[in-house]
Amino acid sequence: MKRLGVNIDHVATLRQVRGTVYPDPVAAAAYVEQAGADQVTLHLREDRRHIQDQDLRTLRRIVSTRLNLEMAATETMATIATEVRPDVVTLVPERRQELTTEGGLNMVAGGKRLRTVIESLRAASIPVSAFVEPDPRQIESARELGVDAVELHTGPYALAITAEAVATALRQLQAAARLAASMDLTVCAGHGLHYENTARLVVVLPEVEEYNIGHSIIARAIFVGLEQAVREMRTLLDHPETATPARRT
Numbered sequence: 001m002k003r004l005g006v007n008i009d010h011v012a013t014l015r016q017v018r019g020t021v022y023p024d025p026v027a028a029a030a031y032v033e034q035a036g037a038d039q040v041t042l043h044l045r046e047d048r049r050h051i052q053d054q055d056l057r058t059l060r061r062i063v064s065t066r067l068n069l070e071m072a073a074t075e076t077m078a079t080i081a082t083e084v085r086p087d088v089v090t091l092v093p094e095r096r097q098e099l100t101t102e103g104g105l106n107m108v109a110g111g112k113r114l115r116t117v118i119e120s121l122r123a124a125s126i127p128v129s130a131f132v133e134p135d136p137r138q139i140e141s142a143r144e145l146g147v148d149a150v151e152l153h154t155g156p157y158a159l160a161i162t163a164e165a166v167a168t169a170l171r172q173l174q175a176a177a178r179l180a181a182s183m184d185l186t187v188c189a190g191h192g193l194h195y196e197n198t199a200r201l202v203v204v205l206p207e208v209e210e211y212n213i214g215h216s217i218i219a220r221a222i223f224v225g226l227e228q229a230v231r232e233m234r235t236l237l238d239h240p241e242t243a244t245p246a247r248r249t
């Protein structure tokens with residue numbers, strides 16, 4: 001069975017844009033766990049535009065499945081992670097102006113800073129995943145830098161329009177997933193996945209153990225409620241060959 005990590009940042013985004021105390025990402029975490037998610041994923045950004053430090057600390061107390069903390073590869077963030085002790089840290093690139101994470105972390109150019117952050121997390125017994133492009137050089141460098149897992153960036157697949165572009169993106173993901181698995185890395189995937197494009201990936205990427213999905217689930221929750229939205233995605237992961245995809249709206 002594939003692990004489903006539900007990214008709850010968008011709940012905090014809605015709260016932050018109005019400066020209210022609701023909707024509460026902590027309550028959202030309880031709903032998604034109740035509905036069958038295996039993991040709660042959140043991104044504590046350096047600009048704190050959605051998830052706040054207190055959310056992270058409260059979530060650490062209440063999440064009973066797994067807490068996956070996405071963060072920039074900086075010493076400041078590593079210090080926070082070491083204090084809060086998520087079940088896994090996923091290192092992601094961060095740029096202030098971006099709407100969401102754009103592109104994978106460059107492990108090839110990562111160098112000493114990245115190695116120091118990875119080593120400090122692993123020394124604190126926190127497994128480390130790196131969000132990377134499905135590119136063999138990135139996977140090899142990630143392995144060399146000592147990560148436990150890679151999360152393959154599925155954005156290019158999600159954005160591909162023509163059949164040819166989709167096929168190319170799928171081939172790259174398949175090769176990357178095989179390579180990572182052959183190096184004994186845990187293989188995860190995410191970004192841009194929704195109710196119409198996820199089942200296909202699950203079928204063609206047997207190596208992928210975990211999917212992290214946020215925007216589409218929170219968007220669908222507007223219409224059917226959060227628990228139902230999570231359950232529908234859970235069904236797609238569990239029965240990708242037969243599940244009827246829900247519409248994205």
Ligand code: PXP
Pocket residue numbers: 007009043070090092100101131151189190191192193212213214215216
């Ligand atoms: N995985 C990573 C590493 C991400 O940065 C994000 C976006 O925060 C996601 C998964 C979820 O992407 P989406 O919101 O497009 O499902």
